[in-house]
Amino acid sequence: MDFFSQLTPMILLLVFAGTLIGIIFGSIPGMTATMAVAVCLPLTYSLGINGALALLLGLYVGGIAGGMVPAVLLNLPGTPSSICTTFDGHPMAKKGEGEKALKVGIVASLFGGLFSAAILFFLAPVLADFAIKFSYVEKFLIIFLALTVIGSLAKNMLMGIFSGILGVWLSLIGVYPVTVGGNGETRLMFDFMEYYMYSGFSLLPVLIGIFGLSVILLDAEKGLKGDGDGQAIKLTKGSGFSFRDIKGQLVNMIRSSSIGTFVGILPGVGGSTCSILAYTQEKNFSKDSSRMGKGAPQGIIASESSNNALTGGALVPLLSLGIPGDSTTAIMIGAFTLQGIQVGPLFINSNIDTWYMIVTMLVVANLIMFAAMFFAIKYIAKVIEVPKHLLYPIIVMMCVAGAYAINYGIMFDVWVLLIFGVLGYIASKVGIEVVPLIIGFILGRSAEVYFVKSLESFGNFTIFFTKSPIAVVLWVLIIISVAFPIYMRMRSRRGGDAVQSN
Numbered sequence: 001m002d003f004f005s006q007l008t009p010m011i012l013l014l015v016f017a018g019t020l021i022g023i024i025f026g027s028i029p030g031m032t033a034t035m036a037v038a039v040c041l042p043l044t045y046s047l048g049i050n051g052a053l054a055l056l057l058g059l060y061v062g063g064i065a066g067g068m069v070p071a072v073l074l075n076l077p078g079t080p081s082s083i084c085t086t087f088d089g090h091p092m093a094k095k096g097e098g099e100k101a102l103k104v105g106i107v108a109s110l111f112g113g114l115f116s117a118a119i120l121f122f123l124a125p126v127l128a129d130f131a132i133k134f135s136y137v138e139k140f141l142i143i144f145l146a147l148t149v150i151g152s153l154a155k156n157m158l159m160g161i162f163s164g165i166l167g168v169w170l171s172l173i174g175v176y177p178v179t180v181g182g183n184g185e186t187r188l189m190f191d192f193m194e195y196y197m198y199s200g201f202s203l204l205p206v207l208i209g210i211f212g213l214s215v216i217l218l219d220a221e222k223g224l225k226g227d228g229d230g231q232a233i234k235l236t237k238g239s240g241f242s243f244r245d246i247k248g249q250l251v252n253m254i255r256s257s258s259i260g261t262f263v264g265i266l267p268g269v270g271g272s273t274c275s276i277l278a279y280t281q282e283k284n285f286s287k288d289s290s291r292m293g294k295g296a297p298q299g300i301i302a303s304e305s306s307n308n309a310l311t312g313g314a315l316v317p318l319l320s321l322g323i324p325g326d327s328t329t330a331i332m333i334g335a336f337t338l339q340g341i342q343v344g345p346l347f348i349n350s351n352i353d354t355w356y357m358i359v360t361m362l363v364v365a366n367l368i369m370f371a372a373m374f375f376a377i378k379y380i381a382k383v384i385e386v387p388k389h390l391l392y393p394i395i396v397m398m399c400v401a402g403a404y405a406i407n408y409g410i411m412f413d414v415w416v417l418l419i420f421g422v423l424g425y426i427a428s429k430v431g432i433e434v435v436p437l438i439i440g441f442i443l444g445r446s447a448e449v450y451f452v453k454s455l456e457s458f459g460n461f462t463i464f465f466t467k468s469p470i471a472v473v474l475w476v477l478i479i480i481s482v483a484f485p486i487y488m489r490m491r492s493r494r495g496g497d498a499v500q501s502n
Contacts, residue, residue, distance in 0.1 A: 018058020026066020033063020038211040042402025061365040081307035088299035112305035113366035115257035116312025128320035131345035140450035167440025174200025214424025260306035264313020278306035
């Protein structure tokens, strides 16, 4: 098979480098896995698709796992998905068991990552083969379902739906291409903007601005001097790890990894959700839940196995349907775009060697993450002491250089980087949800094409409701995705009113 000939030392070196860089990004609060992938995305242009994916998957896995370091030692989650790791990890660190807490999390991370890689390998091809049979109607409804899911699961459902619609609107700026049945005219802009925005906003500068520059602006507002100086709990001798610390936790790891993988498959739900769900379920089923929150290893296991299982789960809808499962896989669409490859139902069968490479690199990245963090955790823990005010100027320079070089030196892309960096900053202030916005931006043009093609093919709106049993099922899922969060919010509100009345 050609796949084995492509598994070169350079590919392994790239996944190794990506994993280590991802761990560093994840270990510094605020510098998430998403930011790592966004900043390094322009570097993948000259690597080829396999080299690009090796680097990005390493960044993804390393960034998610690295988030446990500040969660344990600083009580600050390095990534949103490690928020529940703070509940038990930091109390253990304060008792002098920081190294034990970290190594328990590392083992759980490895299990979750490998578990989700297995689910990805078996589920994605089945889902892709099923999706190949979809007509334009079902394809549009799949995207509509994805947008309703990410909107309804946002902190504020109305704002989440608005954010997704705003992303779709931004994606439609520019020419309506003749190649997809359009009239070849520009839209949603003033005449003086046509020279610069004929093709709309370029995806990659948008992603780098939203997930790279906006984070730096938010941290700059808080003040960067002193970040990481003398705040961390030091790792002490005598707090070593033993595999007895995870004895009897297999059910916990399987349950939490299953939750993480399932949440990853749902578009835009996010790592913090899977971490909270897994932690809550472990607290419900644990024989001794009273220890959780006071330094219980099972709490760390639940959080870390679930958030690392998110990686493989989020790749399932990306590779089988062309719909990103989270913000990081949304950025990975940019890597495929750079290489001229379109993800979706035809991707796996048309790029079988690349498909095997993705699964293999996901496994390799998890093994490298485990080896690097388990045996060198004392050195990796020192990363959190590096001040951000020394790192961020370098990252800004990388963002600007990457945006400028992506389309062969177009200065307008640098302005797009700045515009969306400021937009991401403003969005966090006014409550706009970034993930629904960016997924709406990515899927907006495809949704338009499928919607228009459906009407052209069948002539009326009723086709969206009567085309096939699959369409009916998708409508049921859409209704549930909107109605269930409304029901849960109303139920919690009634419960809160009842408590106040008592």
